[in-house]
Amino acid sequence: MIFFLWMWWQGYLTLRLQGQGLERFLNQVATAQIPLWRAERLTADVIVVRVPVRAFAKLRPLLWESLIKVNILDRHGLPFLVSKLRLRAFWAVGLVLALLFMVYLSSFIWFVEVVGNEQISAEQLWEVLEAEGLRTGIRRQNLASGQLETTLLTRFPILAWVQVSLQGVKVVINLAEREDLPGEEQGPGDIYAVVDGLITEILVLRGTPLVKERDTVRTGDLLISGDYYDVRGRKQNGAAQGIVLARVWYQGVGEAPFTIWEPVRTGKTHLQFLITVGSLTLPLGKSYPHTTHFATTQEWCLSLGSAMLPLKWTRVEYEEVVYISRSISLEQARELARERAWESLLGRGIDPQKVQDERIEEARLVDDEGIHITLWVEVEEDIGRFVPQ
């Protein structure tokens, strides 16, 4: 390997030797102290050998004396590479400059991403971040993460935790906001029912309960009043605090036809490429609607080591699909309708783990081409919500 690297550094030639008495000629070459390597016998009168470029001059007198014909098949090594690059000087300089420019660009911050803010608006955050000198276009080394974290925690007391991290040319600010306990630091107010339900348990931390267990309440009923009497018997108006657990019924509806349409791939595919530079996206190729094509997307982000550059290459493969109809059994339709009914319940925030009872009502659709399912689920949950006075 070291020998090969040394020869590459010096430059070497691949020669095609043709004629009779090649072995004798090789002996003469070796006697003249010309190193040879990788001598390949191609035919009875042809050998391909490698010799250092400097030794070629010493080879010529031997060739004149013999009947061997020589052709230079290829030139390898650094001297030839340098001479090629000289011919394409602008190209080489352009490549080096482009690389340097990319390295230079990667020393700046191009993106700022904030994760985890729910109560603090983006505008409020930006105001503080800009005042601290964080904006796109500043040098990466000028980012003072620790100072920025301290400032954000000081300016926004609602923040429990802040982490500022640098990912290539992107600054990611992770936030965690405090979750206030119910009734804490609130003004006077009462707790009302947010849904209808049958009360199973009531725990009053502050205030006066106006309902008891096994009571049926409707939405908007007052559950715990903020009024209470202190030790001296005086009526006080405070913030009600407590938990009111109740059995609540939720209704979900789902329908399923006896004939469903299934997508089948036709085998036709189309490719589209997207080049994204910063916020600018340049599509190469046509895009297809999602109703007739499935799309598979792959993304590559250009990066230099850990530094991420604002350049992205996306490959989108569209697979054409046609929809064919298929009849399904009553049992399958029932299961599908039930799944859809559950989806509607999940969409309303019902936790399946808390479901204590479930009831299903089934009916055929008017045209008898499908099934309609009404699903009632019973959950036990806190139905109280604090409403300030």
Added chain:
Amino acid sequence: MGPDLRQTLKRQFSNVLDLPPEVLLDYATITLIGDVEAKIVNHKGLVQYTTTSIKARSLQGMIEVVGKGLEIVSFSASEMKISGQIRQVMLK
């Protein structure tokens, strides 16, 4: 002093002084690495080169390496390295 007597004296001299015989006697050395590489040191010239047989001259006779896909990896006045699938090495 004939060449045979000179060789005998050199051999005895080498034995007495415990010197490597290939140095004093100009012996060819053949080194085999498995069946993929052969190195011939102190050869006296290439005689025949094909992809199935390579013959080199030495003071002890003709060295022949037989095999398949033979190739001379490096070649100088005293040393030759052969690669390929080596089947036989003969001294004739």
